[in-house]
Amino acid sequence: MKNLKTLLFITLMSSLSLTAQNSNTKKADKEFERFEFVKAAKSYNKLVENGKGDAYVYGQLAESYYNIFNTVEAERWYAKALETSNDPEMIYRYSQMLKANGKYKESNEQMERFASMRPSDDRATEFRKNPDYLPKILEQGKKFNVQNAMFNSEQSDFGGTMDNGILYITSARNDNRKTYGWNNEPFLDMYRLTKNSDGSYQEAELLNDKINTKYHEGLASFTPDGNTMYFSRESYFEKDYKKDSLSNNRFGQLYIFKATKLGSDWDTVEPLSINSANYSVKNPSVSADGKMLYFSSNMPGGYGQFDIYKAPINDDGSIGEPVNLGQKVNTEGQEMFPFISSNNTLYFSSNGHLGLGGMDVFYTKEIDGKMAPIRNVGIPISSNADDFAFTIDEESGEGFLSSNRDGGQGGDDIYLIKKLQPLCDVLVKAIVLDDKTREPISGASVTLFDNQGNKVVSKPTNSEGIAEFIVECEEDTQLEVEMPDYNSRQVVVKGTRDEEQEVQISLDPIEKLIVADRIELEPIYFEFDKFNITAKAAFELDKIVQIMNKYPDMTIKTTSHTDIRGSESYNMRLSDSRAKSTRQYIISKGIDESRITAEGKGESEPKIDCSGGCTKEQHQENRRSEFIIVSGAPQAQ
Template sequence: MRTLKTLFIIIVLGSFSLTAQNSDTKKADKQFSKFQFVKAAESYNDLIEDGKGNEYIYNQLAESYFNMFNTVEAEKWYAKTLETSDKPETIYRYAEMLKANGKYEESNTQMKRFASMRPSDDRAIAFNENPNYLPQLLEQGKKFNVQNAPFNSEQSDFGGTEKNGILYITSARNESRKNYGWNNEPFLDIYSLQKRTDGSYSDATLMSKDINTKYHEGLVSFSPNGETMYFSRESFFEKDFEKDSISKVKYSQLYLFKATTLKDQWDTIESLAINSENYSVKNPSVNADGKTLYFASDMPGGFGKFDLYKAPINADGTLGSPENLGQKVNTEGQEMFPFISSNNTLYFSSNGHLGLGGMDVFYTEEIDGKMAPIRNIGIPVNSNGDDFAFSINEETEEGYVSSNREGGKGSDDVYLIKKLQPLCDVLVNALVLDDSTRQPIAGATVSLFDEQGNKITSKTTDAEGKAKFIVECSTSSDLEVTMTDYNSKKVNVKTERNEEMDVTISLDPIEDIIVADKIELEPIYFDFDKSNITAQAAFELDKLVQIMKKYPEMVINASSHTDNRGSDAYNRRLSQRRATSTQQYVISKGIDEKRIQAIGRGEDNPKIECGTNCTEEEHQLNRRSEFLIISGGPQSN
């Protein structure tokens, strides 16, 4: 839905000015500026049929369809715009529409183009770090069952907040309301439904006129005792709006209000002090102890169009100063619809983090004052469309998500969700020690790698030698530890369904890899008939680089061996290529080429004398590299 959900986003309407380009577009531009996207699209199409199409009109038409989430037409007209334009944000939106239409390879092509133009953009950085994220998202296990809710209408329905057996949703089903030009649906109101013990729902009941006005009302959240309700409403109610000097269109903001109960009626409705005529505040979510309010806002100082914030709820019900949740959560795109669950997991929707198209649901949590890595909740909660307003009861493992995906009853529908598998994370406490003294090592670099060998993140140990990571349950990861003057180490971590696990990693002095006149590394193996440096080989060779930097006079002879498959001459050439690859890797790390010799020894001097009856394991042991100190070792000093 780019519908009223997006009204509650108040998005930036494209990269072009909203002022009329010329007299021909005046009518269409005015409709566009009033958020009357259905009519605007018709008017821009009429201009194109009259032969007056140009880059501006094509883009405005694409933006109109984008805001209505007509992904097919938006894709078509963004493509037409980009025939004569190379604006990065247009390219990004084109990539989003391609992705929403399931054209993943084409979307990636456009994302690469966008990333090359804006390499410092958060969205570009995330894409460059993991350009193959889409198959990973699509292949991961489905952790939820998702079903269309029986109470959806043919209009827009979204949200899903339960309190004391009552479900609250936001809907455009009130036909007595005036239609809103964005999508020709009625203005939004808040409805309540009784949730019966058998899991069925009563008919939706319109909340009182004290809560619902002739303007838009949005999502709700409650204090733990249910006596205070927070909700969004247009600032027109407060007579706060801006008027465009050219189009004369009035623009509202979104404000947060709170209401308290009095004899089963909502009373004492107040506008919160954090509201401002200069920006919007919306999507409230109160945490389990009632002491913190999470919300979305485009207030100045954020990282993107809308960011997520939190503010303390004081004992007297007032709010403290808002705090931005930081750049790990917030991107240059839009983050909205926060939901803080009873176990302090933060769920939210974003189009800035890597997703399946439109807005996706993500989750994270705060550990030691810092946000854990952001994770996509995956399919089927997420789809090619907009997926938002996620909420869940962590005890019953049931909840709601809203979406405009295909197959719904209306433009936006509420979906019932049931967790099938835990969204399980393990807190891994890594402790790095000196193996001899058993004292903690501060300042060591600890890197986390996934099962495919992709680096997820790196951290530096604190004064106590500790670094903490959030790792998904039932996975196999590697922790790689490096520190000046110490031998690097890599350990495998297999997480079960625990809440926390401790991993101690002891480092030896780097000199321990020197044995007599050799540098003894873990075996550096090559794949059969290959000479390229693998990730495992690079890890070991970095130890060689470290010891050579510590002893700047050290000169090394690097020799490479093959197994006995293939002719002597071929194996000699292959081993020379492997030795040269090893040499070149070390030189690339800043070691003078005069300090390392490369010699290929073919199948001479096998480690395992197995003749023609070698096992695959024995062949691999024979495919190795060895490092002899010619001069300049510690014993020379």
Template sequence: MKHIQLFIVCALISSFSLTAQNSATKKADKLFAKYQFVDAIEAYNKLVEKGEADAYVYSQLAEANYNIYSTEAAEKWYAKAFEAGANDAEMIYKYSEMLKANGKYEASNTQMDKFAAMKPSDDRAMMYKSNPDYLSKILDKGKTFNVQNLDINTATSDFGGTLQDGKLYITSSRNDNRKKYGWNEEPFLDIYEYTLAEDGTYQGEELLDGDINTKYHEGIVSFTPDGKTMYFSRESFFENIYEKDSLSNTKYSVLHLFKATKDSDGFSEVEALSINSPNYSIKNPSVSADGSMIYFASDMPGGYGKFDIYKATLDANGNVGTPENLGQKVNTEGQEMFPYISSDNTLYFSSTGHLGLGGMDVFHTKEIDGKMAPIRNAGTPINSNGDDFAFRMNEETGEGFVSSNREGGKGSDDIYAIKKLQPLCDVLITGTVVDEKTGDVLAGATTSLADANGNILATKTTNAEGVVEYIVECETDTELQVTMEGYESNKVSVDGTNEEEVAVSVALTPIEEIVTPVEVILNPIYFEFDKSNITAKAAFELDNLVQVMNKYPDMVIEATSHTDFRGSDSYNQGLSERRAQTTRQYIISKGIDASRISASGKGETEPAVDCNPCSKDQHQLNRRSQFLIVKQ
């Protein structure tokens, strides 16, 4: 968590109350307001020792420890605060995060249940309630990466990891010549450069030359494809832009993005980006592989949470377009930061709002047809119960970096080398829709992707080439359903797989082809065992009958329902009549006049297959619905 506050919250007025509760807490509150959390903790602890603590003091202790990611202490003081009467929803959420970080998953879920009850419309609550077993799913994904702590890490904060032209660029607080930052008593952050040696090690630590490093914080870098322009974050103190808190007399900066040009002497011509503002932060740049877009995090007005992920265009001269929020699918009421757009346009980012293992987790998604695919947790060991962030990966080699303050590191934040062992578990389903009779592709067909229970996951229309794309999680059974005016609806099952791409084709039959002189021939109409209500699967097929009856306005239909031989004669007769009547009601509900459709149950009296005993398939053939044409 330290890196988050170092590089993010240092730019913000704290969301907690900074007003002293009474004279006894004034000193501690002032330290808290200055983000000097180590000293503030000591001051609040003295009040506890004197027996002068209450819910407010316990809350401040919890929040201070939360901010420096002292998880066990934070857990302890949150519990004390709630015992003393605190009842803040956001604190309950943080308490659940600390429990999770300490491996107490069941207790964490108990707190999440409380949080969800208090804030049911919160993105984080809704995600949790829709997927309460998310932890086991993440932990059971299996190992997709090797992760190794880099030798270049120090006892201070080291994070980032951007390779460009044989050089590795990182952010670190190892520079003892810098002033120490009160948050964690480490020096202010600088950007360092290493050379990638032939043996794969990083050699020759150098404080980055040129005009990049100052006495203020500098952060993660990103380059244009030619390596000649570097984008990076820096505190607005450099531009003499800040706010002053009247209570603590502390100055607060925001974070701005800058670009610099590389020449023979290093990086120079440092220039602030036009999208910067004195009123909010912009940070964590990532330039797309083709140099046409820049992604970043910001707390500008109009977002969904504390920090959101944005993108903006970059022209040939490095001019930045209007920022565009990536939307509520990516951004939550929590923090979304450290975006990285890879060469295949996969977006990786870190979040406290999406369901994870504790602290910040790395997630990934991809934009398809202007929409973001489902958000996926990158799983272990990329993610831990600590903060995991600043993910970078070369899609061709599968190698890259992730930063983390997980246990076992050398410092407060460490950089880890990663190597992908197997594809991240998403599957791209590419569906092509064609006319069954002519073979022509069908543009504008409506497609829906349903899960194994028939629930619709997403809906799209085919493009000019008759193609539609969906991304689903590996090993997820789905069904691609296709409808189009003038055609019989059709669907195809897509078995769950670990393959990165699956191609399927769906052929649609012209509607007139399913009409014979005596009946309308539909695919089987399925009912649940011993039930007569219309299911999603049955509705999908019955909509074809609605299409036919709309096309032929004089057509009159008799819907008949049949059963197999299992069950008594009277029971089967009653069940078939209920199913036939339910079918008729569904057709009428779609706007067909009641006089145009009748219904009758046939029970087991008119089997399609006269068998004794019957196989499973023969029973299925006998359990059928027919749509006889009374008048055409």
């Protein structure tokens, strides 16, 4: 059998390696051979501390920690061993430990190294099948319909903000303005267009001279009551600019102003306090509740050329201290044109995040004070041109996009957009309850795992027993819930396209696992011919640790069983190895070794009689571990 040959080959390699060692490793090697991995790790560590470490010792340390699922230490010592080794299997295990510890980039680097050495290995071929980001963006499906607006001109037109049935845009169509040297088009002005009942728009109307000047005016955003408009304007109007001593050209900044509605028009224009002659602030967007202003700026202290910030709008209309949205949103490139929608989704344009070229449109959402993963909206919103000034009504799914893509009427054009299906983020709301009282459990630890079993993030439940996560749509995930004195649970969350998914998770007291003289866990299965502790097994064994910590007088016996494949003697040895690995894992979690014994039962006590033949699943049921309480069981309630 292939797996048996592999096991024998590994054992032979270990034996050959051992013969090359001196007496220094004798004690540690014996502990390792007896599957006493906790002791072996201590002994190998002592050798390192005494200056007797080498590639062999580092490798044995890594293997010891690997077998008791101590991923942090396994990663550390695999890295040390691989400084002077190129063993492909060690590289593979190192990659797995990096992945288990959330170091995906480093894990991928080691997997690439492994794949180059073992190109025909199934693990290598599957790794190399994973697409890069470009196909993922292109193949995620079109979520929007995009149509060039009929009101575009032959000049640059961009923006698109609705306020009570009036559309506000920015355009260079005013031939009465001087041309701007950047693109030889007139300076930008703001226009409004009334929307007709059939969805069409009336002729664009130039805003009054309180708003428009002979310099540039830009995008607008409105407070919920429609009485205040925030918009961008060049600082020349404020006579706030610098002169280049050589060319005598003037260099200004972009500022944000606010105007107050007077009747049906705009008046009382004033600059915001966050403006500065030393940097620009632009692209305002007001939150749906009118309490926060989002904008773009190149002020000092940012991460790149232009970053996205937010600042509170105080009750008196003044603006509070700006806050940078952080490195998850902002890059060394440019992040501009923020738009905060009615459901608090933040859309913005960037040339720093992975995209299709130029500026692409991205989105994220703030959950528990942290920004969710940044996602590219995808085609046809994003293209290989500059795509910006994205706005949307989340209820109707209608909005606007600006782009200089091919096929437009001018330099920049405005496009009408319509959402066809939800974007690929799903808000997963985990609600953790006490199974008996149905009351919410506050402070429970909820961990999200991706569809590859990688840990993504952990967070505690709030006072309502809720923890929220943002995940990719149509991707299966898993939630793991842990709470002192409760039985931990793992729940698979099936992928969906719904924008929100609610998952109720009920927890029982940990004592419910104690049935008569046994601790009844979910079955702990081993892979065929294997004895190392898997992540799934570790999750269940942690429940044993939790019970034994709660009941310090308890002692237990663990028994391990195999299926009937293989000889009786081999199965007895294999089950003994599994029992000892199980015991070692529990000891590694702080349980005194005197409180747990281990015994291999081989194939002598099958759960299912397979003498007449069994399915693969039935054989797996026979490969199990059981936990018998020897003493110290809690008294029945």
